Amino acid sequence: MLNKIKHEKNTDRKVAASALTNAGNNINGLSTIGRKKIRNFKNLPPIAFPAQTILTNQLLRSQSAEDSERLIPQLENIYLSSGEYLHQNGEFDGYVYFPETAVISHLQTLTDGKTVEVAMIGREGASGICETFGSNRPAHYAQVTISGNLVRMRTETFKQEFASSGSFQTHMLEYVNAYLIQISQRVVCESFHVIEERLASWLLMIQNRVKKNQWEITHEQISLILGVNRPTVTQAAKALRDKSLIDYSRGRLKIINRLELELSACECFSTLQNIH
Numbered sequence: 001m002l003n004k005i006k007h008e009k010n011t012d013r014k015v016a017a018s019a020l021t022n023a024g025n026n027i028n029g030l031s032t033i034g035r036k037k038i039r040n041f042k043n044l045p046p047i048a049f050p051a052q053t054i055l056t057n058q059l060l061r062s063q064s065a066e067d068s069e070r071l072i073p074q075l076e077n078i079y080l081s082s083g084e085y086l087h088q089n090g091e092f093d094g095y096v097y098f099p100e101t102a103v104i105s106h107l108q109t110l111t112d113g114k115t116v117e118v119a120m121i122g123r124e125g126a127s128g129i130c131e132t133f134g135s136n137r138p139a140h141y142a143q144v145t146i147s148g149n150l151v152r153m154r155t156e157t158f159k160q161e162f163a164s165s166g167s168f169q170t171h172m173l174e175y176v177n178a179y180l181i182q183i184s185q186r187v188v189c190e191s192f193h194v195i196e197e198r199l200a201s202w203l204l205m206i207q208n209r210v211k212k213n214q215w216e217i218t219h220e221q222i223s224l225i226l227g228v229n230r231p232t233v234t235q236a237a238k239a240l241r242d243k244s245l246i247d248y249s250r251g252r253l254k255i256i257n258r259l260e261l262e263l264s265a266c267e268c269f270s271t272l273q274n275i276h
Helices: 002-025 065-074 129-133 155-164 166-192 195-210 219-226 230-242 258-264 267-273
Strands: 030-033 036-039 076-080 084-087 095-099 103-109 115-121 141-146 148-154 214-216 246-249 252-255
Touching: 065 148, 065 155, 065 166, 095 103, 095 129, 095 155, 103 195, 103 219, 115 166, 115 195, 115 219, 129 155, 129 166, 141 195, 148 155, 155 166, 166 195, 166 267, 195 219, 195 230, 195 252, 195 258, 195 267, 219 230, 230 246
Parallel strands: 036 084
Antiparallel strands: 030 036, 076 148, 084 141, 095 148, 103 115, 103 141, 214 252, 246 252
């Protein structure tokens, strides 16, 4: 009798847990695949983009007054949380994204689930341009690393602007060249530089994009981005903290001494900083 009661209780708990999981997977248009969240951006209602808004994305700010006047009505403003994906391998969602305060990681993922960041995109660039050049599928996962605002433009609109505006096309091609340089340099970095140097460089790259000295990030997130296990990240972060270069607590990381952190970074940081 006691065993029967225990079995019934366990069954009830499993049913309740399953119901909660299924309900949580459908909240706010999010579906959960394993531990990865994908937002269905096609179904998001457009958010009005005020004409008086001052853009911080450098690609959009670099446009002429005439081009900007034409482009701004085509933009939609959205906010994305850390961990959300813009698109997954195998599908585009029909938008080009221009980060304002958010930071996007382009991740390469292996069949065993291991990941590594091949490029970082902040207010200096855009994500989703590859479709414009005829790519049938994204080359990488695009995931939000630092929560924040982005503006997006429909891919078809981007293609039309790219084809008709010489200035717009020039700025985009210059960025694509910088993006390719970043990927090449990151390959070198991940192959030859030690984790403490890589972590220092990566933190400086983040700070350049968010324009503040602290933000929310966990060691688990950093380990997935840098392609190493969590204890390795913790050890490297501790080494930087022991030098009073950074501090971290409860998922929040702070840069204390940027100048000294630059000295601890590998040469990749200065190389990549000079291309933007």
